[in-house]
Amino acid sequence: MIIYSAIRVVKFAVQNIWRNLGLSFMTVTILIVTLLSFNVFLAMSVMTRFAVATVKEKIDAGIYFSPEATDQQVQEVQEFLRTFPEVKSLTLKTRVEVLTAFREKHKNNPDILASLDELGENPLGPTIVVSTFEPGQYTAVLGALNTPELQKIIEGKTFDNNQGFIERLQLITKRVEQFMLGVSALFIVIAFLIIFNTIRVAIYTQREEISIKKLVGASNGFIRAPFLLNGVMYTVVSIGVAAGIIFASLGFLDGYIQTVFNAGFSLTEYFRSHWLVFLYQALGVLLLTWLSSGLAMRKYLRA
Amino acid sequence: MLYYSRMITIKGVSKLYTDGTVGLKNIHLQIEAGEFASIVGRSGSGKTTLAKLLIAEESPTRGTIEIGGWNISRIRQRDIPLLRRQIGVVFQDFKLLPSRTVFENIAFALQVAGAPPAHIRRVVPQLLEIVTLEDKAHKYPVQLSGGEQQRVVIARALVHRPKIIVADEPTGNLDAINTDEVIEILKRINRFGTTVLLVTHNRDIVNRLGKRVIVLEDGEVVSDVKHGKYRL
DSSP, X not given: OHHHHHHHHHHHHHHHHHHTHHHHHHHHHHHHHHHHHHHHHHHHHHHHHHHHHHHHXXXXXXXXXXXXXXXXXXXXXXXXXXXXXXXXXXXXXXXXXXXXXXXXXXXTOHHHHHHHHHHOSOOOOOEEEEEESSGGGHHHHHHTTOOHHHHTTEEEESHHHHHHXXXXXXXXXXXXXXXXXXXXXXXXXXXXXXXXXHHHHHHHTTHHHHHHHHHTTOOHHHHHHHHHHHHHHHHXXXXXXXXXXXXXXXXXXXXXXXXXXXXXXXHHHHHHHTTHHHHHHHHHHHHHHHHHHHHHHHTTSOO | OOOOSEEEEEEEEEEEOTTSOEEEEEEEEEEETTOEEEEEOOTTSSHHHHHHHHTTSSOOSEEEEEETTEEOTTOOGGGHHHHHTTEEEXXXXXXXXXXXXXXXXXXXXXXXXXXXXXXXXXXXXXXXXXXXXXXXXXXXXXXXXXXXXXXXHHHHHTTTOOSEEEEESTTTTOXXXXXXXXXXXXXXXXXXXOEEEEEOOOHHHHHHHOSEEEEEETTEEEEEETTOOOOO
């Protein structure tokens, strides 16, 4: 008996879609558009985070010592900096390395190279390149070097030049994330209202059939089941189509994205490795359609 | 299935609506198994309210209703389908599914109850024979006359072999010839032992039946005669 009822539930669910093909198409289309929009936001968010992380990765601070600073003094500063938990890495460039890098940088400028040769000796001191975990931590770390004793051997710190950029970047990142959060929330509310209304119309067109089913002794569960199954069908189709469109688009766009971010970042790879995102979205869509169906059917299922 | 000598027992039933309208006032009725009773009265006298209470479409404000010994006054939501499979219902407006054939409309009532396809294939032709619509099995409701549509409804009401048929104005939309056909079918069903409760305001039918007549007026039973005539 249960097996016959199950088969009939599937049959009625397919009939619901077939008889309301226009409405079913509209519901699935709205779901696909919602999913696509959500995934565009998701991709944008991932790209922004990657961009911020890349820029953060490239930010470091240089501590330039005077040529008179001894190896012992430089070593002590290095040890001192290592005691900070904020410090991610320290790289020491010796005077020779700094000079080589300087010559390489200015190899096309014969005037500078001639001036260096004229001096006869290396005018540049060693440099320590510091990276912290967060850009905001540079101020504290470098501030600790502002002692009269160290100022005698430190000629300059380049971080000050980057501080404004880092602050702007952090502000932009924060604003973008807030905007995305707001837009996503608004979009989910709009999508819920549209889908709820579409499903309500679909059920309204079948109110006569629902009342007849009740009249001839169908249980509420038997009446509700085809609509819930429709929810599953809508979810599977919309997620499938949306995922297909997303991967097809990314296959096309990934080349351009990689040009901007250089190699090492692929949205296709991100969505492949984070396939659970689609599962969560499917559960969200299913919940949305079931909730809409439940609310829309409630009044027709009363005795 | 319901097997009980007193098929319907209504004790002190009143129905008051939230807007203050009184549907029924302190009704006491007892209908025996196999009886054919007509409930008559003017519009608004409470006839349809009584029919709705019997199929638990509404619940009484006061009093108890027993169907075959089963108190349905405060029936649980999940038990309503079981009750409706034991009471055949026929309405004036047919309530047939336009997109399904005659066969499918009758089969529908068996499908929702989980009947096996073989049972459906066996029972539906038998019911079509009872209402003499064997040749219309594959027609759609719109291709049938009003009387034929009502006979389909009666066939559908019989699918679960109910002990009670509640017919609420079944001839309201029919001409004289079709009315006679429908009443003949109801009488035939009654002869098989099914209790028939006919809600009508058709004087001719009631007078020709010569069966029990219960008269309602302003929600009250004002007359209940074993072999009565229509009188208001």
